[in-house]
């Protein structure tokens with residue numbers, strides 16, 4: 060028998076390349092306050108002088124380069140627009156030249172439905188969308204029109220002559236005051252939204268081999284998702300044919316649930332940023348969430364089934380993400396915390412780590 064056809068998809072949470080990270084890169088948005096702050100950090104750490112397009116990714120690049128697809132939540136606008144969204148506490152933007160950072164990691168998809176896409180007004184959102192289009196990086200969750208903001212990104216996978224399609228939808232449950240902007244995909248937990256999502260996700264004439272819902276949801280700093288979040292996740296699987304959910308926003312890792320053989324990642328955590336560290340929730344600790352999918356032929360025809368999840372713990376330090384060695388106490392922290400949070404969903408985590416120190420969860424072995 061030929062070996063089964065499998066692909067590896069890497070998912071990460073918030074990739075925030077704006078503000079101080081932008082200032083570290085050779086070309087950056089003009090912002091004297093941020094420039095002054097980053098000069099202080101560089102004075103204390105000479106290595107930061109060599110910060111370049113590869114730097115945000117640290118030693119994680121080989122794992123990105125080895126994957127079939129890499130999917131992120133892009134937690135910043137890509138614009139030089141000077142007009143911030145009024146009365147918002149944090150406004151992030153990165154210079155369009157720094158999209159090269161995404162290219163260095165072979166990023167294939169960026170979620171734009173999050174609380175920073177409109178940080179520099181609708182112009183900033185449009186700049187972001189257009190820059191991603193120019194760079195050939197698919198996105199979802201925002202667009203030049205309402206229709207574009209709602210439609211899924213269409214990604215391709217290939218095995219010899221065989222081509223497979225992955226659809227990725229993106230939505231955010233905040234900020235509420237962006238509900239007046241049709242170019243942004245905001246959701247809530249009302250029945251009318253469920254009806255709309257069902258219509259949106261089940262209408263496409265061409266069915267993808269894998270359907271992903273990428274969602275920025277929930278409050279910051281809460282270990283377990285609220286009941287309304289879990290209920291929506293189940294609805295997306297039960298009624299909308301979603302195969303896996305890529306959740307983010309919480310700033311720290313959350314547990315995963317295996318629901319009817321489908322995968323729900325509630326919160327990936329922050330992958331790279333310039334944030335201060337919360338000692339309790341450890342927002343500096345995160346992971347690359349590698350999902351293995353396998354071709355299967357069933358009653359519904361050909362599909363890609365989510366077979367397993369492998370969690371590669373990582374840490375943000377000095378504006379850079381790095382994979383953690385399994386001997387590192389922070390690796391142990393992630394393993395223990397993730398295990399505890401998974402228990403809350405009845406999710407079984409392998410006792411033994413994988414050969415690269417990854418934490419393993421079986422999703423659907425097809426047995």
Ligand SMILES: [Zn+2]
Pocket residue numbers: 073134173174175275308
């Ligand atoms: Zn966010």
